[in-house]
Structure formats: structure tokens, C-alpha cells
Amino acid sequence: MTQPSSRDFELLSAYLDGQLSQTDTTRLESRIKADPELRSVYDGLRQTRALLRQLPSRRAPRNFRLTPQMVGIKPSTPRIFPVFRLASVFATLLLLIGYGINLSASAASMAAPTTMAYDTYMAPAGNGAAEIATQPEPTPETAAPKFAPTAPTSETPEIQQNKYAAETPSANRSMANISPNAESQLAMDSAPAPTAELPVHPGWLFGLLGLAVFSSAGAFIVHLRARQSWHQNIKLTRKDILLITLTLVVAALLAAGIYWMSVR
Amino acid sequence: MNEAALILDAQKGDLEAFNRLVLAYQDMLYNTALRIIGDEALAADATQDAFISAYRNIAAYRGGSFKGWLMRTITNACYDELRRRKRRPTIPLEPTNDEDEEMESPRWLTDPSMSPEQRFDADELEHAIQHCLNALPTDFRTAVVLADVQGMDYAEVASAASVPLGTIKSRLARARVRLRECLQGFRELLPASFRLDEEPRSNLIEEKP
Numbered sequence: 001m002t003q004p005s006s007r008d009f010e011l012l013s014a015y016l017d018g019q020l021s022q023t024d025t026t027r028l029e030s031r032i033k034a035d036p037e038l039r040s041v042y043d044g045l046r047q048t049r050a051l052l053r054q055l056p057s058r059r060a061p062r063n064f065r066l067t068p069q070m071v072g073i074k075p076s077t078p079r080i081f082p083v084f085r086l087a088s089v090f091a092t093l094l095l096l097i098g099y100g101i102n103l104s105a106s107a108a109s110m111a112a113p114t115t116m117a118y119d120t121y122m123a124p125a126g127n128g129a130a131e132i133a134t135q136p137e138p139t140p141e142t143a144a145p146k147f148a149p150t151a152p153t154s155e156t157p158e159i160q161q162n163k164y165a166a167e168t169p170s171a172n173r174s175m176a177n178i179s180p181n182a183e184s185q186l187a188m189d190s191a192p193a194p195t196a197e198l199p200v201h202p203g204w205l206f207g208l209l210g211l212a213v214f215s216s217a218g219a220f221i222v223h224l225r226a227r228q229s230w231h232q233n234i235k236l237t238r239k240d241i242l243l244i245t246l247t248l249v250v251a252a253l254l255a256a257g258i259y260w261m262s263v264r
Numbered sequence: 265m266n267e268a269a270l271i272l273d274a275q276k277g278d279l280e281a282f283n284r285l286v287l288a289y290q291d292m293l294y295n296t297a298l299r300i301i302g303d304e305a306l307a308a309d310a311t312q313d314a315f316i317s318a319y320r321n322i323a324a325y326r327g328g329s330f331k332g333w334l335m336r337t338i339t340n341a342c343y344d345e346l347r348r349r350k351r352r353p354t355i356p357l358e359p360t361n362d363e364d365e366e367m368e369s370p371r372w373l374t375d376p377s378m379s380p381e382q383r384f385d386a387d388e389l390e391h392a393i394q395h396c397l398n399a400l401p402t403d404f405r406t407a408v409v410l411a412d413v414q415g416m417d418y419a420e421v422a423s424a425a426s427v428p429l430g431t432i433k434s435r436l437a438r439a440r441v442r443l444r445e446c447l448q449g450f451r452e453l454l455p456a457s458f459r460l461d462e463e464p465r466s467n468l469i470e471e472k473p
Binding site: 009010012013014017019043044045047049052056057058059060061065068070071092202 | 268282283287291295308316408438440441
């Protein structure tokens with residue numbers, strides 16, 4: 001009986017797992033038979049392995065599913081998302097440019113009406129107004145900027161109407177109801193006005209505004225749905241609500257601005 | 265959907281596909297971590313870290329045993345966790361006191377055929393084994409957990425622990441010898457068939473391993 005060496009422990013351990021070659025197995029088995037000490041070590045190793053194997057397997061204490069935040073990725077959005085985003089950016093840019101052009105045109109025309117109104121106030125009432133409304137070319141060219149040559153035309157007749165109305169006996173009535181005569185004049189003046197007076201047709205601006213609102217709403221909904229599909233919190237955040245409100249307010253202000261410019 | 269298809273989808277960035285793999289393997293990874301680290305909370309942290317690391321590196325997986333690949337990931341996560349614990353030794357190395365009489369019955373052991381006494385003994389035995397595992401050097405413990413607790417073969421253990429096969433053989437032998445000595449101290453807990461110092465009733469040599 002000899003004290004087993006560390007080499008013997010290794011052999012016994014490998015033998016336990018069936019990892020020895022046939023020759024080594026035969027040799028070790030005959031040694032174990034002859035040596036009770038080796039047999040005792042072998043039994044001890046075998047029983048230890050059996051104890052480890054019967055250790056209870058525990059369930060995971062929680063779910064280890066990964067969330068997009070854990071791995072630092074953002075939910076993928078459908079291909080339509082960049083289209084919406086690009087469309088809203090372009091529509092907004094074009095809208096602001098067009099709005100700016102119209103704004104500067106109407107700002108320039110603000111100066112013109114004072115002189116025009118004065119001129120027409122001095123002119124004979126009814127006939128003069130109609131005359132200028134139908135043939136506006138001679139006067140405005142001096143006051144209006146070149147890119148908006150027709151801008152003052154609608155201003156002038158309207159102010160004329162006011163002045164004219166103020167001097168008639170029915171001054172306290174509203175402009176539309178002054179008289180059949182004045183009404184027909186007003187209709188004649190204001191009907192072509194929105195298209196003629198502004199460099200960019202308000203219809204285009206409304207169209208761009210609509211496109212900007214539609215495409216940003218589309219982008220927002222697509223993004224929200226993508227978040228939904230990733231099992232994220234789908235409730236609108238405070239930031240979302242603030243953004244939507246801000247967008248709607250800006251859109252409403254722009255729409256009011258466009259409308260105001262077109263009817264003035 | 266089979267595993268290979270899920271892996272392929274996960275490699276393309278499909279997190280849902282990867283999460284189905286997580287569900288399939290989370291118990292195995294958590295158990296491995298629990299036996300190597302010996303602490304439930306830290307084992308859970310290591311498991312989560314391992315899955316995050318696996319997702320980020322799944323492109324590097326090039327076929328072979330996915331289980332083996334995951335086992336290497338969890339082994340690395342356990343080593344990282346143990347290193348962190350060494351730097352911040354706020355948690356005692358022996359989180360459970362073996363003399364503690366107020367040990368709670370774990371919820372996973374709900375075998376109705378066991379009497380409360382038997383269940384208590386099983387808990388005690390499990391604690392005794394974990395205590396002896398914790399007393400081993402980390403490398404030995406990893407080898408014995410992968411081979412004997414998880415039932416992996418030598419080649420798989422060598423791959424998971426990123427060491428040569430010969431090293432695993434010697435670590436495993438030394439770990440088993442040390443465990444055997446340690447468990448002698450808990451012989452009153454061991455089932456009669458496992459009493460280490462008893463003479464075998466039959467000639468065990470004749471049983472093929």
C-alpha cells in the first residue's frame with residue numbers, strides 16, 4: 001500500500017470520467033484491485049462527483065431578457081420613416097421661405113397704402129375708386145418693391161372703400177352692407193386680390209403647411225408604432241405632448257399668418 | 265423556430281430572437297454562475313452581464329456548440345464579477361453561515377414527497393457543498409462546476425475556461441480531492457450511500473465508469 005501521488009489522483013479522476021486510453025485503463029484497474037488505498041481514493045472521488053451532480057438546479061430568480069436600452073440600441077423604424085422626416089423638413093423649409101418672402105412683400109406694401117390712400121382720398125369718390133381698382137399700374141410702381149408690383153392694388157381700393165364709406169350717410173354700417181353699389185365694387189376688388197398681390201400664392205403656403213403637418217404626424221406615428229413593437233412604454237411622454245402642442249401652435253400661427261396676409 | 269435560425273436572426277440584430285435564446289438558457293447560465301460565485305445576487309448580475317456581452321459579440325459566434333459558447337461567456341462574466349468583489353470586499357466571501365439554524369427553505373425545493381426534516385437536510389447538504397466549493401481556488405471551482413455540476417465533457421470545459429485540456433484534467437482532479445476532504449467535515453449531512461469514509465459494499469471497480 002502506497003500513498004497515492006498527485007499523478008495517481010489525476011489518473012483516477014480521468015478514469016472516473018472515462019478519459020483514459022484503453023492501456024492506461026487496464027493498468028489502473030489492476031492497480032486499484034491490488035491497492036485498497038487507491039480504491040478508497042477512487043470511491044471518494046466518485047462519491048464527490050455524485051454529490052455535485054445531485055446539487056439541485058435552481059430556476060433563474062428573474063427574467064434575463066434584454067431590453068433595447070440594455071444593449072444601447074434604438075428601435076428600428078420602417079423605411080417610410082425617413083421619407084416622412086425628409087418631407088416634413090423640406091415642407092417646413094419651403095414654407096418658411098415662402099412665408100418670409102410674402103411677409104417682406106407685404107411689409108414693404110405697408111408703407112405704400114398711406115400715400116395711396118391719401119391720393120385716392122383726394123380723388124373723386126365712387127368712379128375714381130373703380131378706376132384705380134381696374135387700372136392700378138400707374139401709381140403703385142413708385143411705392144411697391146419690384147418683386148411685388150401688384151401688391152398695393154388691393155390695399156388701395158379697400159382703403160378707398162373705407163374712406164368712401166365713411167363719407168356716406170351709412171357710415172356706421174359694416175363694409176359689406178354699405179350699399180349694393182359698394183358691395184359689387186368690393187367683390188370686384190377683393191376677388192382677385194389673394195392671388196395677385198403676394199409673390200407666393202397662399203394656396204401653396206397652405207399646401208406646404210399641410211404637408212409639413214401631415215408628414216411630421218406620419219413620422220411621429222411610425223416612430224411610436226416602432227416603439228410599441230419593442231415592448232417599450234407606449235404612453236406619450238411629457239416631451240411628446242409638449243412637442244405636439246408646440247407643433248400645432250406653430251402650425252396654427254403660420255396658418256393664421258398666411259390667411260391674414262392673403263385677405264388683407 | 266430552431267436554435268440555428270434564432271442565432272442567425274440575433275446576429276442580424278433581432279433582439280426578440282436573441283431573447284428567445286435567453287429564455288432557453290437563462291436557468292443554465294444562472295446555475296453555473298451561482299455555483300462559481302456562491303452568491304445569488306452576484307450570480308444574477310453576472311448572468312445579466314453575460315447575456316448582454318453575448319448579444320454584443322454574437323457576430324463573433326462561428327458555429328459549433330452554442331451552449332459551449334455561452335458557457336465561456338458566463339465563465340468570463342463570473343471571473344469579472346469575482347474580480348469586482350475582490351476590489352470592493354463589502355460582501356463576505358462566505359455569504360452563508362453553515363451553522364445558521366434559520367436557513368430558509370428555498371422555493372425551488374418543493375418536492376412534496378420530502379418531509380420537512382429531509383428538506384432541511386437537503387438544504388444543509390446543498391449549503392455544505394457550496395461552502396466547500398467556495399473554499400476552492402476560482403480556477404478549480406470553475407472546472408468542477410462546469411464538469412460535474414453542468415456535466416460538460418473535458419473539451420467543452422477547456423473551451424469554456426479558455427485553458428488547455430491537460431490543465432482542466434489536473435484542476436478537476438485536485439478540485440475533487442479537495443472537495444472530498446472538505447465534505448468529510450459534513451459527513452453527518454451526507455446520505456448513507458455517500459458516506460465518504462465507508463467501505464464500499466460492493467466492488468466498485470467492476471462497475472464501468
